Amino acid sequence: MNKDENNYQNWRLAVDADGLAWATLDKAGESTNSLSSAVMDELALILDRLDSSPPRGLIFRSGKSAGFIAGADIQEFTQLDTAAKGVALVERGWQLFNRLAAVTYPTLALVRGHCLGGGLELALACRYLLAVDEPTTRLGLPEVMLGIVPGWGGMLRLPARIGPQAALDMMLTGKSLDAKRAKRAGLADDCVPARVMDNAAALLVLADQPRRRPALLQRLLNGGPLRPLVARAARKQVGKRARIEHYPAPYAIIELWEKHQGNALAAPELIDRLVRSPTARNLVRVFFMQERLKGFGKASNFQAKRVHVVGAGVMGGDIAAWCALRGLTVTLQDQGMERIAPALQRAYAAYAKRIRDPYELRSAMDRLIPDPEGHGARSADVVIEAIFENLEAKRALLEQLDAVIKPDAVLATNTSSLRIEDLNSCLSRPGRLIGIHFFNPVAKMPLVEVVAADGADAETLARGTAFVKQIDRLPLPVKSAPGFLVNAVLGPYMLEAMRAVDEGLALETVDEAMLAFGMPMGPIELVDMVGLDVAMAAGKSLAGGNAEPPRCLVEHYNAGHLGKKAGRGFYQYRAGKVAKGVPGTVPAGLAERLLAPLLDQTQKLVSDGVVADADLADAGVIFGTGFAPFTGGPLHYMRNRSA
Secondary structure (H helix, E strand, O other): OEEEOOOOOOOEEEEEEEEEEHHHHHHHHOOOOOOOHHHHHHHHHHHHHHOOOOOOEEEEEEHHHHEOOEOHHHHOOOOOHHHHHHHHHHHHHHHHHHHHHHHOEEEEEOOOOOEEEEHHHHHHHHHEEEOOOOOOOOOHHHHHHHHHOOOHHHHHHHHHOHHHHHHHHHHHHOOEEEEHHHHHHHHOHHHHHEEEEHHHHHHHHHOOHHHHOOHHHHHHOOOOOOHHHHHHHHHHHHHHHOOOOOOHHHHHHHHHHHHOOOOOOOHHHHHHHOOOOOHHHHHOOOOHHHHHHHHHHHOOOOOOOOHHHHHHHHHHHHHHHHHHHHOOEEEEEEEOOHHHHHHHHHHHHHHHHHHHHHHHHHHHHHEEOOOOOOOHHHHHOOEEEEEOOHHHHHHHHHHHHHHOOOOOOOEEEEOOOOOOOOOOOOOOOOHHHEEEEEEOOOOOEEEEEEOOOOOOOOHHHHHHHHHHHHHEEEEEEEOOOOOOHHHHHHHHHHHHHHHHHOOOOOHHHHHHHHHHHHOOHHHHHHHHHHHHHHHHHHHOOOOOOOOOOOOOHHHHOOOOEEEEHOOOOOOOEOOOEEEEOOOOOOOOOHHHHHHHHHHHHHHHHHOOOOOOOOOHHHHHHHHHOOOHHOOOOOHHHHHHHHO
């Protein structure tokens, strides 16, 4: 290829023998590409250069192994302290990508790895989009997760390409598509393996064929007369998940698409309200806290290949299923196939919802191996104990595992309430036992606590943390203490909610108080999700030091109502869905009463050093409990409330 004579700091531009221009983004000094002001300014210079000497086609690709483009530069977003700066940021991308969309030569985005936010908006401004079929390839517009909107053309071009219903679903939820789903949806023109991606990209551009048009119904729904109907349905769906006073961005997306064809510049006052809102500031704060958690998993190069899980109950079985889904070979041990079979059935049902290719589905199931005799423990890189919460039973099992596993294997317990120090004294090397504590439901809860006892082996902790990152979970380092961080703050919170029920308040009313505050689930339903048996086993930890647990908890537990997994707890569950009555009027101050013990306990755990600092505590409680993200976390909420 002939390299361009211009020197760019972040781009490489070359023209090949066929006259195709290849623009490779390799952002200077960063492991991931993002669309900073400097990157966008250089892209404008590239378009200037190609205007004077048009190529046969232009192909965008990434020079990073991490992916295509992660989106806009979030650091720059934090500097938008005036209305003019916010509008200018939107205007820059909107005009530049409109210019790209209008060039006379064919353009293509070669997407390998993540293609998110502004990255997808750039790709949508190209005539063609070629997705590379790899596990890391994801395409989406997740701006709503930051409390903002896709202002650089995404709200215009995504509905035009895949239809407004599918596009709004992606934009309003932040969902992303893998390469194959992107092709099926019409977002990608084709999906190819990495070994042929450059040739496939060149052939597609040189062919210069018209893109496949969306179906007639999609075009009609995207047209003027039917837009209000689509928008009304979208608002109804959003209203089930988010209240406008907490999360204004999804409602703004609907309005901008319906009334302004996705042009955010047509409503600058709306953009200003979003960009400078407390919700956006707090969600950006949550984003950076999430990135910090991801960073903990980079302290070791450890990569597990085999995992052995002991305990095929809901937690153990789902941990095993998740690890197998992420590509690891997993052996699952319990006392006989009759105990393991339900976990395999749950795994198959969960996989079938995610995996359309029958060969991939079979492959995932083949990686999940029933192992009643526990032979897999000997060859596993990570061994996880996930049996019921009983100190003596766990100690006996851990002692057996310690005698047979590899010397360098990570030995972990998934205990939710027991101290690691009370479990590790039976081991030949007590420091090798760590906690790797998942939350229910495993496939949905992103946080995993990595628990260190006094004297814990540093290398084992680093490996355990890397393993959590390897399976696409957020590792949170915590010290060994009853309930660690998440359960220790949930205990007093759920206890206070059940005390309110003991005082005569309806279950639905108690839950509604916290739903109105912004929680994704009420505390009583949360007890059902955790399991009433787990709540009872936590004992004094849940009861906040009192000897007696709430009467309502004891009554349901004694009646065998163990929560959602049993089909009945405080509520009844039909086909996995909760059956609730209509909540009564929420008493004034109820939400503040229920929150108070959670806030106090979070602050205490930071003071006690169970978690290193307030930001990590906020991150842990958000990603481990679903604490309303728009608040920025419990301690951040406390500071702002008292300010």
